[in-house]
Amino acid sequence: MRRRLPRATVAMIALVGTTTTSLAVTSEVEAAATTADTQLVAAMKDVPEFGGAYVGTDGALHVWLTKPTATGAGRARAAFAGATTVVVHRADYTFAQLKGWHDRLAGLLGKSGVTLTDVDDRNNRLTVGVEDPAATGKRVKASLALLGIPPAAVDIVTATPVTPTLRDRNRPLRGGVLIQYAATNATGQCTLGLPAIRGGVFGFVTNSHCSSVRSSVDNGLYWQSTRAAGNSDLVGAEMVDPPFKTGGTCPAGERCRLSDTNFVRADAEVAVGRIARPALDSTTWNGTDTFRVTNAFDTTVGNTVQKVGQATGRTQGTVVRTCASRTVRDTNITLLCQDLADYTSADGDSGAPVFEITNSPSTNDVKVVGIHWGSSVIDNRLISTFSGWRFILPELGFLNVCAVGSC
Incomplete structure (x- = not known):
């Protein structure tokens, strides 16, 4: 929701994102789904009339205040790093x-x-x-x-429940390309999300539901691009896939996670920090053009994001919600604190990297903000859902997803 998170929030994320023992925060996972909003409340304690904020199409930070005053607006501006223009609206609720x-x-x-x-x-x-x-x-x-x-x-x-969404051989492995996996009595198709290094192990991130057994380390195999090619296209095996949690912030009767992600150990060369770069609204790719990952952080309501998935290619949209709890069709699974945007997606895009372009298109640097996992219809609009970067880290552990020398 925030264009730039309040400084108190930024400090917390920096700690989570730099520790090499992120799995040690497992005891905090049950509460983590509420921290984005909880921390915002704490960060704005000196502005009790604060009612929320978002980035408008005008590029300004729009702030809700129950009692709009110059003092309140000034404090709100100071609390948001990087905010220059602030537009105040009268709020009904804090x-x-x-x-x-x-x-x-x-x-x-x-x-x-x-x-x-x-x-x-x-x-x-x-x-x-x-x-x-x-x-x-x-x-x-x-x-x-x-x-x-x-x-x-x-x-x-x-709002319908989110339906999890399930092309040419390419080496080294880049984000956004087709992968196949061994599903029950079938072969599933998804998208390779982010080439990464975890604890010295090279691999990649994709969706947990793109595995033999969801939220369970099953050592399932992955191929790029086709399983039919046998071992010549075998590129990895699942290594990390955290279990579901119950109780705490998880609704009664539900099984919960903070992200639909797993980590696959690579058995082929991976290009860490590189995402395939087809033209916008296209699946056609020359096999060489890439985006360079230089950062990984959270996004904000109103920001423009893109995703690259093997089914619908590179698409773009606006973030419409952050930290929303989402149920999964025909299951008792709830994913807490997910981010929503109106980019186009379809079956097969599951696992796709979601990112923001951070500078001139001539250099194509991007900030990764999450991993796509499904879509649904909300108020007659197709809305895509992705797991935010902040909640991928405590589940998978510290991941290096940046290109060499970029961050």
């Missing part, structure tokens, strides 16, 4: 109120028909997504009353 109410909504996830809950930074409201408003809307409204949440503070929208 962000702390919305965050507290959102915590109460956790129990709705996993209930039949409820697919999304979120603090809507752009509209100073909460959002509850349901498959069928006519069938589920009344039940949600009744729950709001029982939870002591003002109905006027909640927008109920149509």
Whole structure:
């Protein structure tokens, strides 16, 4: 949601992102899904009237304040690193109120028909997504009353559950290309996300659901580009795939994770820090043009992101939500604190790298912000979902995804 996170938040992420023992924070994972919003509340403690913020199409930071004053606007500006132009709007609710109410909504996830809950930074409201408003809307409204949440503070929208999305041989391995894996009685197709180094081991990141057994280390094999070629196209085996968690911030009856990712040990050369660079809205690629990864961090509501996936190629969109909890179709799986954007995606794009271009297209440097894993329809728009970088690290451990000498 934030264009640049408050300094207190940035400091915390820097610590997580630089430790080589990130798995040691496993005891904090249950609470991590709420830290983005929790830390924002803490960072804005000196601006109690703060109601949220987002980056507008005008490039300005738009801030909600229940009592718009020059003093409040100044404090908000100071709290956001890099903010120059600030536009203030009158808020109906403080962000702390919305965050507290959102915590109460956790129990709705996993209930039949409820697919999304979120603090809507752009509209100073909460959002509850349901498959069928006519069938589920009344039940949600009744729950709001029982939870002591003002109905006027909640927008109920149509949102289907996220459906996980499952081309030429290329070496070394770059992000965005087709991979195949051994699924149950079949061969699955996904996208190689990010070439990476983990604890001295070269490999790559893709989706956990692009493996033989989701959220379980199954040592499943991967091919690029086709399994039919046998061992000549064998490129790796799964090495890290964290288990689901229950309890804590995970809704009752659900199995939760913070990211749909795993780490695959590579048995072929990988080009760490390189993502395939086809033309925008194209799957055609000459096999050599790449983006160079120079950073990995969080994104913000309103920012422009791109993804490269083997099914729909390179597409672009705007981040519409951050840290939203999402259910997975036909499962009892909830992924906490996921990011949503309106770029085009389809089956086979699962695992695709999601990034922001950070400088002139002539050098094509990018900041990785996450890994794509699915799409759904929200208010009659196709919206793609990706796991944010901040929550990939505590699950997979420290990853070096940058090109040599770039970060």
